[in-house]
Amino acid sequence: MDLAVLYRCEILNDSPPVMSLAEPDSKKWPKSSKMIGAQETSAIVDFHNPCHIITLDKFAPHQFLASHITPPQPRDSYHLIFQMSRQALSYPAVEKHQKKPSTFNHYVQDLSSMPSTNPIFIAVIGAGGVGKCFLSQLRDLTIRRPFPKLNLCYIATSRKALYNDDYSSIDLESAVDILAKSSKTPPSLPDLVAYLTKAPGKAIIVDNTSSQDVADAYPTALKAGISVVTPNKKAFSGPYKLWQDIFQASATSGAKVYHESSVGAGLPVISTLKDLVETGDEITKIEGVFSGTMSFLFNSFAPTSGSGGKWSDEVKKAKELGYTEPDPRDDLNGLDVARKLTILARLAGLPVESPTSFPVESLIPKELESCSSGDEFLEKLPSFDQKMDEKKASAGNKVLRFVGSIDVASKDVKVGLQTFEPSHPIAALKGSDNIISFYTKRYGSNALIVQGAGAGGDVTAMGVTADLIKVIGQIS
Structure with a gap:
């Protein structure tokens, strides 16, 4: 050449x-x-x-x-x-x-x-599990794709913040360590938006938290021309008005908002659904296992072959392996899956008001809802193993799985236990994998299936990083 x-x-x-x-x-x-x-x-x-x-x-x-x-x-x-x-x-x-x-x-x-040669200024909120993985991937991204220059100008947790008044770049290699020693407290969210608005280039907020307060600030940021990338489910599954305000602000200002990792971690679930809708396909049903925690629990408790372990033992094991929240009830109440279904239902055209506006089956015994801690809950859970054994036995030759489903035609959205033949793709999942099946007019009876790891810091951060790359390509 x-x-x-x-x-x-x-x-x-x-x-x-x-x-x-x-x-x-x-x-x-x-x-x-x-x-x-x-x-x-x-x-x-x-x-x-x-x-x-x-x-x-x-x-x-x-x-x-x-x-x-x-x-x-x-x-x-x-x-x-x-x-x-x-x-x-x-x-x-x-x-x-x-x-x-x-x-x-x-x-x-x-x-x-x-492409523009102007630098892009990035503000990262949240430096926990996903946040640290994202910063590592961002560092690698700046090496692989050094143009345009990505300038980490702000990083914060709920208690500490690190930023410079002149927007000079924070070293990605040592950002978390320097943040831990910082004496600065995070500015208010309106003040953060004002700070980024004055940056000498386009700005992007990367929200790696699950904070409702941060989510509520998205419309303000977007109106100011600041793009948003996030795995935060609460922004897109909260009140329907917040959903409308977010996308209206984005459409008005031209700032971008991407949230692929709010469903399925790094799996291309949201982008697949958007592509189906935007190309004119008709979504008839969405069904799947949307929780890595629930996937692991039922693949172990009710396997396609063998008897499986005791319910309380499997929940305890899931926590030890890091699959559950510190308090397992935050997974077992079904709300996490309900939030994800709310997001997908809205993208499919259903104006679902909130994750509590449709039936959600909780696996927390009523007697244990008032436990003061997750440890107390786990200590008392063995007393309820028999009830879960009875549910498993009632499935007969089928297997129990905790699934979410959206019937678009009937506008029926629900989360809970269902039974499946052992040969069904949902029954055959392994480990903590997710599976999401899209039934559409084009695909007929053969669903378009997205399957893979649906939990973990690295894969979630990968989805965030991929969204960041998309935004950079559109605003630079």
């Missing part, structure tokens, strides 16, 4: 930009120049050597590419790769020409399609 390679361009004080070459023998390369503002720019182009590094410090790439450069020989196809800013971006030009060109700039793509 023929390459046109631009080398280093620097502006020193008020002097004109000067090209410095990576190869010592430059006499054979043609030069041309064009006035750019009050300065003249010279360029050296090599169409033969596959070097491809240039840094343009303090110089706009679209201005530099305005130079007319005549190639040494006509070519059937030229591929321009320029790498700019100190972070070295690759940018291919794919256009082909059969006729001899008069100037090289005929080969340069429309400059309006070039």
Whole structure:
């Protein structure tokens, strides 16, 4: 492949930009120049050597590419790769020409399609399990895709905050450690929005919490032009008015909001549903196992073969393995699954008011609802093993699973125990996997199935990072 390679361009004080070459023998390369503002720019182009590094410090790439450069020989196809800013971006030009060109700039793509060189400022709220995994992935992202520059300007937990008034970047490698030593307390959410609004570039809030207070601030941030990326279910399963306010603010300001990881961790559940809806397919039913905790519990308690363990033992084991919340009742009450169904039902076109507006079966014995702690709950749970054994026995040759389902036609949404044949995909799940089946007019009786790990810090953070990349691509 023929390459046109631009080398280093620097502006020193008020002097004109000067090209410095990576190869010592430059006499054979043609030069041309064009006035750019009050300065003249010279360029050296090599169409033969596959070097491809240039840094343009303090110089706009679209201005530099305005130079007319005549190639040494006509070519059937030229591929321009320029790498700019100190972070070295690759940018291919794919256009082909059969006729001899008069100037090289005929080969340069429309400059309006070039990505912005302005940095993007990122504010991270939440530095717990998912937050730490996200920061690690963000660090790797800045190495793999150094353009545009991603500037971590703010990071906070519920008690501490780390940020600089001049928006200077916080080191991603040591951000969590520095945050732990910070004496700053988090500003109010309106103050955070005001801070990000004044940033010298586009800003994105990455909310890795499950805070309702943070979720309530999304419309304010979006109205101010600040995009939002989050796995926080409460923003999209809370009051229907909040849902409307969030997306109305996004539509009005042009700021983006992505929440793939609010359902299924890193699984492409929301994006799949959106694609089905936006391409005109008709969703008839959504059904699946939406909780990694519930998946693990019932795959162990009611396996497709064998008797399984005692219910209380399996719940205790799930907590020890980190599958449950510190208080397992937060999983067993079914509300987590109900929140996810609320989100999917709304995306499918049903104006579900809240996760408590449809039937949700709780697996918490009424006698244990008032336990003062999760430990007390686990201590008393064995007394209720017989009730769960009776439920399992009543399934006969089928198996029990804790599922959520949305019947779009009848507008019926529910969460609870159902029985399935051992050969059914829902029954055959392993470990803590999730499975979500989309039944649509196009797919007929063969559901479109999304299946895989639906819990864990790394996979959840992966969904957040993937959403961040999408937002960057749209706003940069």
